[in-house]
Amino acid sequence: MRSPRLLHAGIALTLAATLGLAGCSTGEPQTEQAPTEPITTASNAESEPTEPETTETDSAASETQDEASPTTANETASIEPDIDVAWITGKSEIWDEAGTSLLASDFRVGLHDGYYRVVVEFVGEGEPGWTIEWVEESTEIARGEPLPIPQGNVLDVMIHGAGWPVVKGAPEYFYNGPADKRIDENVIAWFDGAFEADTHVAISADKVRAYRVFTLESPKRLVIDLKR
Secondary structure (H helix, E strand, C coil): CCCHHHHHHHHHHHHHHHHHHHHHCCCCCCCCCCCCCCECCCCCCCCCCCCCCCCCCCCCCCCCCCEECCCCEECCCCCCCCCCCCCECCCEEECCCCCCEEEEEEEEEEEECCEEEEEEEEEEECCCEEEEEEECCCECCCCCCECCCCCCCEEEEEEECECCCCCCCHHHHCCCCCCEEECCCCEEEEEEEEECCEEEEEEEECCCCCEEEEEECCCCEEEEEEEC
16 A cells, blocks of 8 residues: 555646646636645535435436446446445445546535435546445544534545645635535535545435445546435
8 A cells, every 4th residue: 555645746746737738728827835734615614404405416316327336337318227336334445546646526416216326526537446434423534523414323435546636726626515415314425525645525324324336437436325
């Protein structure tokens, strides 16, 4: 496993190449300095729970795929077939950071027939890794304070290889929407932000629910489904 500092340097270099042209098109060069605090969204400090989101889901009201595996899938506009990814309640962990330099650019939720869906979308290169498990308490990345969500049954999602926006021009691509996404009265998803080479998401639920995790392409997304 590479050290966070080496991975962080790789993310900076690759994002500079990936986002450089887009950054130049926005006018005057940006002069952001590397942050000394974890990057968080504007509503991470205090936020009233939002109403259930039923119209703004991942790409459409029915995210679909034609092919799926534990790490990749393609989507179509047709009926979603069976996804060949196991539903589990235990820990899921994948570390595959070679050539990975991602930035979380969007955070969405959806309520589907039989499952809840939480999606993190990326810009950049490579495949995200992750460490996902049910915990009794989820804390802020780097700071260690409990997140302002119902604790007790929280699916803690640490995304490896998706770091903070330290490259000039990158902050405009980093997700800066609401931190809390209430799906219904049972499930709330929370975008905690990024620190060094990781992005943190937490999903608070009324109970431990079986989940599955996989990625989708074009654009790159990490998808976590929880059984209803």
